[in-house]
Amino acid sequence: MIRPSYPSQQRRTTEACSPELAKSGSEPVLNVFEKSITDLQASLAAGCFTSVDLVRAYLQRIEAYDQHGPCINAILRLDPSALEQAAAMDTERRNTGARSLLHGIPILVKDNFDVAGMPTSGGALALAVLEPEKDAFQVRRLREAGAIILGKTTMHELAAGITNVSSLTGVTRNPYSLRRNPGGSSGGTAAAVAVSFSAAGLGSDTSGSIRIPAANQNLVGLRPTFGLSSRDGILPLSPSQDVGGPLARTVRDLAIMLDATVGEDSNDSATSGVHSHIPDSYLDGLRQNTLSGARIGILSEFFGSRADEVEVSAIVREAALAMSELGAELIEVDLPNVAALMRESSLIAHEFKFALSDYLAAYEGLPAKSLSEILDRGLHHEQLDQVFRLRDQPESPDTTSYRHAREKKREISLLVQKVMDEHKLSAVLYPVLRGKPSVIGEVQPGENSQLSPSTGLPAISLPAGFTRDGVPVGLELLGRPYSEQTLLNFALDWELSGNRRVPPIYAPDLVNGKAPPPLSGMLRITPDNEPACAITVKYVLDPCTGRLGVSTETAQVEQTSIIALTLQSSQGERPGPVIFHLPHAAPGQASKEIVLQAHHLRAALKGELYVHLYTQESPWGAARVRFAPSGS
Known part of the structure; x- marks a missing residue:
C-alpha cells in the first residue's frame, strides 16, 4: 500500500496553478510538456483542471506527434475507457480526496502487460487478438493507486530485441534522432514518456529492455532486484530474468511509480517474502548528498574503445568524474572473464519457446499458439526471423546447455558480490550502451546490459550527456540486492547537480492544441x-x-x-x-x-x-x- 505522501485535499483555487496550467476563460489551457507527476498532482489538487482535461491534453500531443509530424509511432492503442477512468477519478477526488500522488494521472503501459479490455499482443501480429480478462499485477496496483491507464505502447516483437521493431507496428523512432532506434524492447514506452505522451510509463527488462530505452531517451529507468515486483500478467521472454519496472523523466516520478508497483504476489513465487526488503515508501526515503562518501566501482572493460564507441566512453567517464566531484570515491575494478560469463549465463534462448507456449495455452482463437506456428505462418517481422528460428530449436526445457547456463548465472552472481564486498562498493558504474543508438534497420550491440539480468541485481539508467550530434547517452549504476533506495538516492543527487534532462526537439509544446506551424x-x-x-x-x-x-x-x-x-x-x-x-x-x-x-x-x-x-x-x-x- 502506498503511504499517503501526496498533497492533502485542499480548497480548490487557481492561485496554486502555474501559468502553464492556469485557466483561460472557461477552458483550461493545459501544457503537459515535461510536467512531472508531482507538478500535475499539485495542480489537480488545487482545482486548476481535472483528470478529464489532463487525458485530453495528452491525447492532443499523441494526435500531433505519434502518427503525424515526426511520426514517433510509440502508441500501439489507446484505452477507449481512459476518459471514463478520468471522470471516475475526478468524482472520487471531489468526494473523498486523492488516493495517492498517482490519483488521476495518465500512465502508458508496454504491450506485454495484461490490461483488462485491451489486447496483449507483445508487438506480434500473431497475438493481435489476444485479450486477457484481468490486469497484470503491476497494472492492478497502478489502478489501486488511482492512475489512469491511457493506453499501450509499441515494443520490440515479443521483447526479443533492443531496437523496437515488430510485425504489428513496424519501427518506432527515437525522438532525439528520428533516423535512430529508441532502444528496446520497451522503446515505445520510453519514446512516449520522452515526448510527454504520459507522465510516466511501465516497461519490462529481460536483458536491457528498460535501461537501454531510458538511456536512448534521456530518461531514468530502473530494473528492480529480481522478485521485487510481480511478473504475473507479463507476457514472458525468460521467466528467470524477466522483471517489470518504471520509466520516468525525473527520479521522484520513478520513485512514485516504484512505490505503486512493487510487492509480494501469491501468483508469483519469486516475490515470496519480498515485503521485508521494501521500505514504507521509496519516495519518502529519497535523500540528497548520498553520493558523498559513496564508493563506486568503474568497470573499465565495459567502456568501448572502437571508433564508434570512443565518444560515448568519454561522456560516461566525464559523468563519473562529475560524481567524484559530488563526493563519490571512484575505484577501477575488474570482473575476471565477465564477458564470457554474461554471454553464457543468459537464459533467454533456453526458456523463451516454452514460456511463450505456456502463456498462450490459456487463450483460444489465436492464429498461432507457439513459436513454431508463428514461424510457419510468417506472422513475425523479417528482422526477427533468424533469432526466432534459433530460439525455436530447443526440444526440451531441461538440457545440459540450460543447466550450464544456470551454473554460469550462479557463478557471475558470486563474482560480482565478491568484488563489491572486497572493494566495499555501493554500486558499479558503466555505460548502458557502448555506442550510440543504431540507425533504424541496423544491428544494435548491447553487451553491457546482461550483467543485471544474469546477477538479479538492481540497476538504474541515468542521463550522462549528449553526443556532438545531440543523441542521449546513459550511464548505469548496478547495486547490491534490494538497494533500490540507495540507487534512487544516488540518482537524485546526480539529477540535482545539473541540467541532466533535455526534452527532444522534434515534439515541442503545442500551439492551441496542435503542433506548431512551419x-x-x-x-x-x-x-x-x-x-x-x-x-x-x-x-x-x-x-x-x-x-x-x-x-x-x-x-x-x-x-x-x-x-x-x-x-x-x-x-x-x-x-x-x-x-x-x-x-x-x-x-x-x-x-x-x-x-x-x-x-x-x-x-x-x-x-x-x-x-x-x-x-x-x-x-x-x-x-x-x-x-x-x-x-x-
Whole structure:
C-alpha cells in the first residue's frame, strides 16, 4: 500500500496553478510538456483542471506527434475507457480526496502487460487478438493507486530485441534522432514518456529492455532486484530474468511509480517474502548528498574503445568524474572473464519457446499458439526471423546447455558480490550502451546490459550527456540486492547537480492544441564586390521533423562564378563546418528539400546557422547571411 505522501485535499483555487496550467476563460489551457507527476498532482489538487482535461491534453500531443509530424509511432492503442477512468477519478477526488500522488494521472503501459479490455499482443501480429480478462499485477496496483491507464505502447516483437521493431507496428523512432532506434524492447514506452505522451510509463527488462530505452531517451529507468515486483500478467521472454519496472523523466516520478508497483504476489513465487526488503515508501526515503562518501566501482572493460564507441566512453567517464566531484570515491575494478560469463549465463534462448507456449495455452482463437506456428505462418517481422528460428530449436526445457547456463548465472552472481564486498562498493558504474543508438534497420550491440539480468541485481539508467550530434547517452549504476533506495538516492543527487534532462526537439509544446506551424524566411545574399551575383533564398522549416524546403533564384551571372551555396554553423565570428549544400542555378531557379538533424535544427531555431556563398572570385567566402526562420 502506498503511504499517503501526496498533497492533502485542499480548497480548490487557481492561485496554486502555474501559468502553464492556469485557466483561460472557461477552458483550461493545459501544457503537459515535461510536467512531472508531482507538478500535475499539485495542480489537480488545487482545482486548476481535472483528470478529464489532463487525458485530453495528452491525447492532443499523441494526435500531433505519434502518427503525424515526426511520426514517433510509440502508441500501439489507446484505452477507449481512459476518459471514463478520468471522470471516475475526478468524482472520487471531489468526494473523498486523492488516493495517492498517482490519483488521476495518465500512465502508458508496454504491450506485454495484461490490461483488462485491451489486447496483449507483445508487438506480434500473431497475438493481435489476444485479450486477457484481468490486469497484470503491476497494472492492478497502478489502478489501486488511482492512475489512469491511457493506453499501450509499441515494443520490440515479443521483447526479443533492443531496437523496437515488430510485425504489428513496424519501427518506432527515437525522438532525439528520428533516423535512430529508441532502444528496446520497451522503446515505445520510453519514446512516449520522452515526448510527454504520459507522465510516466511501465516497461519490462529481460536483458536491457528498460535501461537501454531510458538511456536512448534521456530518461531514468530502473530494473528492480529480481522478485521485487510481480511478473504475473507479463507476457514472458525468460521467466528467470524477466522483471517489470518504471520509466520516468525525473527520479521522484520513478520513485512514485516504484512505490505503486512493487510487492509480494501469491501468483508469483519469486516475490515470496519480498515485503521485508521494501521500505514504507521509496519516495519518502529519497535523500540528497548520498553520493558523498559513496564508493563506486568503474568497470573499465565495459567502456568501448572502437571508433564508434570512443565518444560515448568519454561522456560516461566525464559523468563519473562529475560524481567524484559530488563526493563519490571512484575505484577501477575488474570482473575476471565477465564477458564470457554474461554471454553464457543468459537464459533467454533456453526458456523463451516454452514460456511463450505456456502463456498462450490459456487463450483460444489465436492464429498461432507457439513459436513454431508463428514461424510457419510468417506472422513475425523479417528482422526477427533468424533469432526466432534459433530460439525455436530447443526440444526440451531441461538440457545440459540450460543447466550450464544456470551454473554460469550462479557463478557471475558470486563474482560480482565478491568484488563489491572486497572493494566495499555501493554500486558499479558503466555505460548502458557502448555506442550510440543504431540507425533504424541496423544491428544494435548491447553487451553491457546482461550483467543485471544474469546477477538479479538492481540497476538504474541515468542521463550522462549528449553526443556532438545531440543523441542521449546513459550511464548505469548496478547495486547490491534490494538497494533500490540507495540507487534512487544516488540518482537524485546526480539529477540535482545539473541540467541532466533535455526534452527532444522534434515534439515541442503545442500551439492551441496542435503542433506548431512551419517557419519560413527569405534572405538575399550579395557579395559587395559582385552585385550581379545576388541570390534570393526562400525557405520553409518544419520544426517537428527538421524538414527544410529551400528554393533559390539567382540573378544573371555565369554559372562558373559560383562555387557553392552552403548552410553552415557558426563559431563566433568564424564559420563552422558545412552542413548542407543549397541549390543554385545561374541564371534561374532551383529547389531542394533537406532534413536537419536535431542539433542542426536546434541551432537553426536559435539563429545560429548561416547561408554562405563561395565564388571563383572569393573562394574563401564571398558573403554570409544569418538563417533565421520565423512563424508563417
